[in-house]
Amino acid sequence: MSEYQHRARKRFGQNFLHDAGVIHRILRAIHAREGEHMLEIGPGQGALTEGLLNSGAQLDVIELDRDLVPILQHQFGMNPRFRLNQGDALKFDFSQLEAAPHSLRVVGNLPYNISTPLIFHLLSNAALIRDMHFMLQKEVVERLAAEPGGGDWGRLSIMVQYHCRVEHLFNVGPGAFNPPPKVDSAIVRLVPHEVLPHPAKDHHQLERVVREAFNQRRKTLRNTLKALLPAQAIEAAGVDGSLRPEQLDLAAFVRLADKLVEYTEQTQPA
Numbered sequence: 001m002s003e004y005q006h007r008a009r010k011r012f013g014q015n016f017l018h019d020a021g022v023i024h025r026i027l028r029a030i031h032a033r034e035g036e037h038m039l040e041i042g043p044g045q046g047a048l049t050e051g052l053l054n055s056g057a058q059l060d061v062i063e064l065d066r067d068l069v070p071i072l073q074h075q076f077g078m079n080p081r082f083r084l085n086q087g088d089a090l091k092f093d094f095s096q097l098e099a100a101p102h103s104l105r106v107v108g109n110l111p112y113n114i115s116t117p118l119i120f121h122l123l124s125n126a127a128l129i130r131d132m133h134f135m136l137q138k139e140v141v142e143r144l145a146a147e148p149g150g151g152d153w154g155r156l157s158i159m160v161q162y163h164c165r166v167e168h169l170f171n172v173g174p175g176a177f178n179p180p181p182k183v184d185s186a187i188v189r190l191v192p193h194e195v196l197p198h199p200a201k202d203h204h205q206l207e208r209v210v211r212e213a214f215n216q217r218r219k220t221l222r223n224t225l226k227a228l229l230p231a232q233a234i235e236a237a238g239v240d241g242s243l244r245p246e247q248l249d250l251a252a253f254v255r256l257a258d259k260l261v262e263y264t265e266q267t268q269p270a
């Protein structure tokens with residue numbers, strides 16, 4: 001097997017799982033089943049891939065590192081339920097997988113440097129996705145799963161919770177990986193809402209309000225949103241302008257974004 005030996009590459013964020021107990025626990029949390037359509041991002045040397053395929057599911061994988069392609073093909077290429085897509089998951093067109101609505105189950109022990117943009121790229125295809133299970137840096141999972149009122153609540157929590165229910169499942173220490181990363185990791189489950197609990201009139205305006213509000217998280221909303229909305233409009237949205245952004249829940253940010261849509265329509269020249 002020496003011809004297939006692979007050296008972990010830092011630039012691809014390669015920290016390979018080698019702890020059988022942790023791998024088993026992750027697979028149990030995912031609970032893939034026969035007939036399901038799974039998508040694994042960054043299969044690496046196949047630590048999770050084997051268990052996913054053994055479930056009887058159909059499995060697409062996307063791997064960026066060309067050197068891993070022969071290793072993965074050698075190990076799994078004979079299985080008709082396995083399909084390898086070599087390329088960058090950040091640029092991948094998920095519609096080419098021809099998944100039925102709300103069917104795709106996405107999993108991955110993600111390279112930490114691409115995890116946030118990748119989650120947003122996947123959320124732009126949320127209608128295809130049934131659920132996602134990711135290994136991420138623990139701090140990122142804490143931010144994803146945060147509740148209003150604390151220091152972890154911010155842009156990432158709000159924009160992801162707009163689309164998904166978030167569950168922080170369990171933590172994983174550096175020793176489970178080879179080479180060990182410098183940070184703790186955690187497994188998160190994201191389940192896209194079939195019906196959005198707080199739909200915004202314009203998603204782009206929601207992004208704008210949230211970005212502005214958290215640009216200076218220690219200031220009051222009246223202050224940080226000054227350039228977007230006058231104080232009366234903030235109050236008319238049912239929001240106390242003397243609060244700081246971390247005190248507002250998702251529903252309140254959606255009301256501000258909807259107010260911004262109204263306000264922009266009123267103040268734009270016809």
Ligand code: SAM
Pocket residue numbers: 012013014015016017018041042043044045046047048062063064065068087088089090108109110111114
């Ligand atoms: N799943 C394997 C495991 O658990 O041992 C590998 C995990 S390793 C943290 C991340 C994997 O993602 C590596 O195989 C790396 O080459 C791959 N990768 C990095 N950037 C990627 C990208 N933009 N698109 C797809 N795969 C990527």
